[in-house]
Amino acid sequence: MSTTTPLSLPEVQSRLDELLEVEFSFRDTAAPAKAIAALPAPQQAQLINWIERIASTHVELGYQVACKGAEAQALIEPDNFEAWLFHSMDRYDAEGLRPALLIIEQYREFAEQQQARLRGALLQEHEGVLSHFLQGLSGRPLKLAVAETIYTDTETLFLPPLLSLLPTPEQNFHHYKVTCALLWAQIRFGSFRPLLPLTSTEPALLQLYHAMEMLRLEARLQRALPGLYRALEQIRQTLHEPELPAEWRQFLAPLSATETEAEDVLRLARQQLGRLTPYPPASHPVTLALDAVQGCMITRIEKERARFKVALNTLLDELPRNDPAEQHGERQFSKRPQQDPTAAEGLQVEILLDDMPVPLPDSVQALRRSILLDLGDIPDDYLQPAGPGEYDPALLHDQTRDAEDVWRGSYHEEGAYLYDEWDFQRRHYRKQWCAVREREITPRYDDFSERTLEKYHGLIKQLRKTFEAMRHENRLLKRQPEGDDVDIDALVEALSDAHLGFEMTDRLLTKMQRNERNIAVIFMVDMSGSTKGWINDAERESLLLLCEALESLGDRYAIYGFSGMTRKRCELFHIKHFEEPYSELIRARISGIEPQDYTRMGFAIRHLTRVLQTTEAKTRLLITLSDGKPDDYDSYRGQYGIEDTRRALIEARRGGIHPYCITIDEAARDYLPHLYGPAAYSVVDDVRSLPLKVSDIYRRLTR
Structure with a gap:
């Protein structure tokens, strides 16, 4: 679409009819087409592009963007316009259509919020710093969570996602710190101890007690954390908070006294109930959630x-x-x-x-x-x-849930790792889309390892010798100032330089250096249903041969199987962790590898990338052993799965990981160059040669 010449009204309406499936939905595109046709060409092209992307998620969402988009563009800055649309799609992923439509409908409120974001502080951006701040305070460990109101249940501090009362982001960040400190003070100084017998049937007393208690906590904060108290005073000055009402000033001294406890405040609140009106300060709207407490x-x-x-x-x-x-x-x-x-x-x-x-x-x-x-x-x-x-x-003991028990009942995300997934049609991630669990493979103590070791007895001997030689390899360093022999090439160049009148270099020697290996590798094994039979046997034999050979090499290695059925059941099967020694248990786990569900790959690459990034090594490899392209029961099939896997591999490379794929899929040359690049995969034509090929490929990758 040209961005210099705007589309005419009939052209816009025709394009909307196509994108919004008017033939089947009978939506009226006349009004949105008229508004979009009146836009300048660049804004028009941008909006139609967004309608196309969002309609790929849900046609009704695309239609509402078409209806509201022209006016929203006028109100919202370009970057924030994208944020509004992404926010709607993220809400659709998390909660469904109706909440997502509500985001689209409330574009005016979103525009106002974006103005607040320019000066405000986001909890998501500062959560790490605030968590470390709380760890430095005394008491039990506390968590942070998002909520519309500010309160604590004594284990978690609930804070709004955005604070924007103050003029600058830095000031609003300090507002977060002060608020965290006041919530911590409620726990630290016993605000809830006298309330356990109370019920929510005494709201007036609780409201008065809370107002008095906040004055006591401010005094405690002034003594315990004077720097934060000064920040609180600055916030009050910036907000022009009025002074304490006259009828409250007489209670300030007793509430601020060192010996005053929460029980004393409750007695005073009972005495003054009906006489005093609670005084809510604007600088810290901390609430009392007694039911949660x-x-x-x-x-x-x-x-x-x-x-x-x-x-x-x-x-x-x-x-x-x-x-x-x-x-x-x-x-x-x-x-x-x-x-x-x-x-x-x-x-x-x-x-x-x-x-x-x-x-x-x-x-x-x-x-x-x-x-x-x-x-x-x-x-x-x-x-x-x-x-x-x-x-x-x-x-x-804290109760843990077995992964298999979770899957038997209704789906829960409790205890799962949550990973984003790339939607190529949106050109945006689906946030926390895949629920990933690590599961144990049931060891199978049979004669598989004995049969395999006997079958490949000669090959194993050969592999061990080859791998041992790799461990003791020396590397010839040229152009060294000190060494054991003359570097002929360097000497010829130095003599040529001297003949031309240049100063000769002193780097004329060669030196042998021991090749110190510092490698960590994870083998990511396809356990989809399509590996049943010969392929499963070949994979297991390959892993067993690799383990036998790697033990003589000394490289650190781990093995995981992967499979999935929709985004809600993404599973990694632990076969060997880095720190586990190779043993009869590992051989029994390899024997226990069985075909599972589908080949959803993106989540596995992202999770194992995280595992590798926490492992100290100069070289980190992620080697995939698979029989086919990315695939799953849902929309992951086709280009969606290929593009998500490609994006996960790009993320891995950015994280310092070197991915490589070994496949037996004869059609792999059609898609693996797009996924891994032209030199980062191997196709094994004969599944029976897989055990030998895998070991040979690993040797070449790590030389």
């Missing part, structure tokens, strides 16, 4: 009580006894509380056994700190060690 605290208190008592029982077994004949029941735990303003809880409780201090393991220390944060003390009944069977085991 109670649910989280009650569950945690029950677990931590059980875990603490069981931990004390374990200590009884581990700590030496003064009298070997002394029984458990004759030994008593006690506590020695001390006020300690440097502790997260404001209190240090030392645990004693028979009046002597007990050295607590780190895990028990963390339990003690968390209990003190919730209760302000270690209750006496916590000091009675738990006997066998006294508690439900579910309380003692």
